[in-house]
Amino acid sequence: MRIIVIGGSFGGLTAAFDLRRLLPRESHEVTLISRDRRFTFIPSLPWVAMGQKTISDISFDLEQPLSSRGIDFLEASVTRIDPSSKCVYTEDGSHKYDYLLIATGHRSANEAVPGLGPFDGPGHSLMSPPESEEARDSWQAFLRDPGPIVVGCAPGASCLGPAYEFAFEAHHALKKRKLCHKAPITFITPEPFLGHFGVGGFGNIRQYMEGELEKRDIRYFTSSAISRIAAGGVETADGKVFESCYSMIIPPLAGVNAIADSPGLGNPKGFIPVDSNYQHRDFENLYAVGVAVAMPPVEETPVPVNFPKTAHMTEQMAKMAARNIVADIMGEEKTSHELMVECLMDMGQEAVHMVADPVRPPRNVSTISKGRRWLWAKRFFAGYYLWKIQRGATRSPKWVW
Ligand SMILES: Cc1cc2nc3c(=O)[nH]c(=O)nc-3n(C[C@H](O)[C@H](O)[C@H](O)COP(=O)(O)OP(=O)(O)OC[C@H]3O[C@@H](n4cnc5c(N)ncnc54)[C@H](O)[C@@H]3O)c2cc1C
Known part of the structure; x- marks a missing residue:
């Protein structure tokens, strides 16, 4: 057989x-x-x-x-x-x-919004290895000549976590270089509230994410439909235009x-x-x-x-x-x-650990926990996963994803 x-x-x-x-x-x-x-x-x-x-x-x-x-x-x-x-x-x-x-x-459905990139338009993406390498090269060039940034997700996106992660990591990188004043970050998402993540949110993630973005002076717009990404800015369906020298926009998938x-x-x-x-x-x-x-x-x-x-x-x-x-x-x-979901999100200097079980509400478990230890856990887990899956070990330890 x-x-x-x-x-x-x-x-x-x-x-x-x-x-x-x-x-x-x-x-x-x-x-x-x-x-x-x-x-x-x-x-x-x-x-x-x-x-x-x-x-x-x-x-x-x-x-x-x-x-x-x-x-x-x-x-x-x-x-x-x-x-x-x-x-x-x-x-x-x-x-x-x-x-x-x-x-x-x-497949990234880049045809959904004009300008989604990086190979079909000026936007950047994280959805595959070549796209993340392109994002890195453009990020290095951007750091030499910084300006406003837009990070977000196109309407219909499902992989929303990486947009948050990129916003937090970009802010951390800019802060280390004392460039935040030259590169204000705007976060644009189709989610009805921050931390919805396509699963309806969990625990007090909404208040937590709002606080974390506000703490970093990251402006955010929810229920926003990005309608075009151009070389100098991002447009939304309600007619707003956001100036941007670097647009990291997660596409919808097919x-x-x-x-x-x-x-x-x-x-x-x-x-x-x-x-x-x-x-x-x-x-x-x-x-x-x-x-x-x-x-x-x-x-x-x-x-x-x-x-x-x-x-x-x-x-x-x-x-x-x-x-x-x-x-x-x-x-x-x-x-x-x-299905349940467990996730570790890098936020620059620390990370947040999120659990929703089952993933579709109503749930038995809905928790978030943040701290530097989760950043170490995330770094450790990435290496550990590669090590163990190469050896055919398919079971992941509980409470680490
Ligand atoms: C930037 C980013 C960050 C993420 N972070 C997290 C996280 O922190 N935690 C988490 O749990 N998830 C995360 N995810 C989601 C996670 O990566 C996906 O859920 C996961 O990769 C899905 O695995 P898959 O096997 O379904 O498909 P994929 O990983 O997309 O793999 C598809 C496979 O199919 C092969 N393939 C495709 N088409 C063909 C074809 N025609 N013929 C032959 N082979 C083909 C490809 O070569 C590949 O091997 C993240 C995703 C992204 C993009």
Whole structure:
């Protein structure tokens, strides 16, 4: 029996390692196909933009960790999937499967707002390694000739945390250089209030975030729809124009082209509809996890804000999907549980640790805690995660993500 996993990041790698551990090697082949041959710890991309880390510091080649654990690795870009004939097509050929697990993440939907960048317009982004490297080079140039900055998220964004993180880190970097007076920061978000994060907020995060931005003299605008990013400024739908020499704007996301180009597989945005077991709603041998999955927003907001699918949540989904594929094969009952979210956000000199369990309200746990110890925890965890996932260890310790 052949199980194919597409995607070599949090979702794909976690699922492939678990599948390999749970299924006998003699009778079950596990193959991982990934467009990128390196795993990158994406949550560290803001540190790349700030020049604190390089991509090679936060990534590793997938070949050895996979092959040494009996997983076939194929570096290839999937162009299309045909679920009725159970076939994955790449640029080099086709691959039949008995079970397929898709963890292809996102495509930045830069077409949503004119000027979203960095390769389609003057805006900067953190959504991928090349984008964070571009953000770093432009940031270095900006520091030599500073001016006003706009940081924010476009309408429909779901990955909102990195915008806050960038605003705090940028402020910290400017403060160290005594440049805050030359580079006022404006934060623009579609969220109805600060700290909504696409999950409806939690605990007293709103008051906390307002206080933290105000303490740093960062102006903020909520329920704001960025409508254009130009070289010298950012415009919002209500006609405001904000001068900006450096615009870090997080885009809305869509599913990757391989899903959009496979009829019947995804929704109109290219995300994959799954049930609570992460099984495709129409194709029983197909599972999907992570950012590639369709999940509705928690509530309707005046300006659209979408539901975030974090790496921590992706890891939980991947473990459930792998277990359910095995249950399917063995004729056992499938199981699933509600997702929770835990996050560590770098705020410059300190960090904040946030937990929402379950992630969709109402919740049993909703906590935030801040302090320098969380910054150390975040730094430690990034290195630890890279170390342990290379060894096929898929379980993260509790209370550290
Ligand atoms: C700047 C930033 C900071 C973040 N910080 C945090 C954080 O602090 N905590 C947290 O929990 N989450 C964080 N996240 C979210 C987290 O990075 C994502 O949830 C996570 O990367 C999702 O993993 P994934 O496996 O679903 O997809 P991805 O990480 O997007 O990986 C997709 C994989 O699929 C492969 N792929 C894509 N298309 C194809 C194709 N056609 N053929 C073959 N392979 C393909 C890619 O090569 C890649 O290996 C952050 C995200 C960003 C952008």
